[in-house]
Amino acid sequence: MDVIALDHPTDAQIRQWHKVLAAVHAADPGAEPAPDPERTARRLLSAEPGARRRLWAAAGGGGLAAVAVLRLPGEPGADRPGEIDIRVRPGHRRRGIGGRLLAAAAGALRDDGRTSVLAQVLAGTPAVPFLESHGFECVLTLRGMLLRLDDVPPGRVARLLAAGPAGYRLVRWRGAVPDEHADAFARAKHAMADPAEYDGAPWDAHRVREMAEVVAKRGDDLYTVAALSGDVVAGFTEVVVPHDCTGRAAQYDTAVVPEHRGRRIGIWVKAAMLDWLAGTRPGVREIETDNAGDNVHMLAVNEELGFRVERESMEYQAPVAALPAAP
Ligand SMILES: CC(C)(COP(=O)(O)OP(=O)(O)OC[C@H]1O[C@@H](n2cnc3c(N)ncnc32)[C@H](O)[C@@H]1OP(=O)(O)O)[C@@H](O)C(=O)NCCC(=O)NCCS
Missing domain, CATH: 3.40.630.30 (Gcn5-related N-acetyltransferase (GNAT))
Known part of the structure; x- marks a missing residue:
């Protein structure tokens, strides 16, 4: 399955991207509110001052099987970690797609002169063994808390x-x-x-x-x-x-x-x-x-x-040198 760079996604690709996010959310609903198509489009199309973004996707199932975003804060070569987020549709997991997207991002991190990369994941999800099998280590634990105003x-x-x-x-x-x-x-x-x-x-x-x-x-x-x-x-x-x-x-x-x-x-x-x-x-x-x-x-x-703990998430970090190389 080929990994494609999507630096200027078309409307159809944005719709496909959104479907991947929705399928991943349906499988792990604890993570965040359900994605919204307009919001996905805005996030993919709008530039962020002070950071660049690279996008990749893997085709599959008549659309996209997986997507990845790499955020590169600051100038190229800056001594700041990149930030990676990979999402694979539940039906396409354990086939090496996540690893291939990570390898594509690793190439871009190297080209940009970065030495490390961060990823934020929910405790107890497949992301943990995925990242640990690719040289990432947990550097921060985060408690996701929720305040219900009606309960105050x-x-x-x-x-x-x-x-x-x-x-x-x-x-x-x-x-x-x-x-x-x-x-x-x-x-x-x-x-x-x-x-x-x-x-x-x-x-x-x-x-x-x-x-x-x-x-x-x-x-x-x-x-x-x-x-x-x-x-x-x-x-x-x-x-x-x-x-x-x-x-x-x-x-x-x-x-x-x-x-x-x-x-x-x-x-x-x-x-x-x-x-x-x-x-x-x-x-x-x-x-x-x-x-x-x-x-x-x-x-x-x-x-x-009155905030109550809802979930635990972790920030993982890896040296770029430890990441897989693209084939
Ligand atoms: C984490 C995620 C991206 C992995 O994608 P994937 O395509 O299934 O990953 P790969 O097939 O490349 O897995 C590579 C290795 O990671 C490890 N791994 C991945 N998922 C695993 C699981 N559920 N249990 C144990 N090990 C796992 C294994 O070592 C696997 O190699 P193997 O299949 O030969 O044993 C995917 O589960 C996902 O989209 N999760 C929801 C979103 C998310 O949390 N993203 C993480 C942010 S970076």
């Missing part, structure tokens, strides 16, 4: 909001950060707990705006609540509501800068976010989030708000 006891959000620490005030914005807070917000972004995701590219006002632009181009809405001490952003939280919101929003970054920790700012900004969304986006019924398994403070904040 009445009054809890108001109580948490009223218990905000003295000397801080809340600000909030939709979309890109307002100019007056841009530099302070970028500094606070450095406090994020997940260095693997942000290494090599320091946050600055430009990058913060670019990230907001990526969300807006997908048609989604980014909401941010920040706690200020004077002009300093002491902590913040971000939630993205998809444009086709079917009830579930996604938690993005939350961080409190080190010198302001221990004052319940994290739970305060999150409570303020819930209060804001309840007023402005009543269609949001659930919020999902991923936390590093060793990030005890963030896990405690989320549990106090």
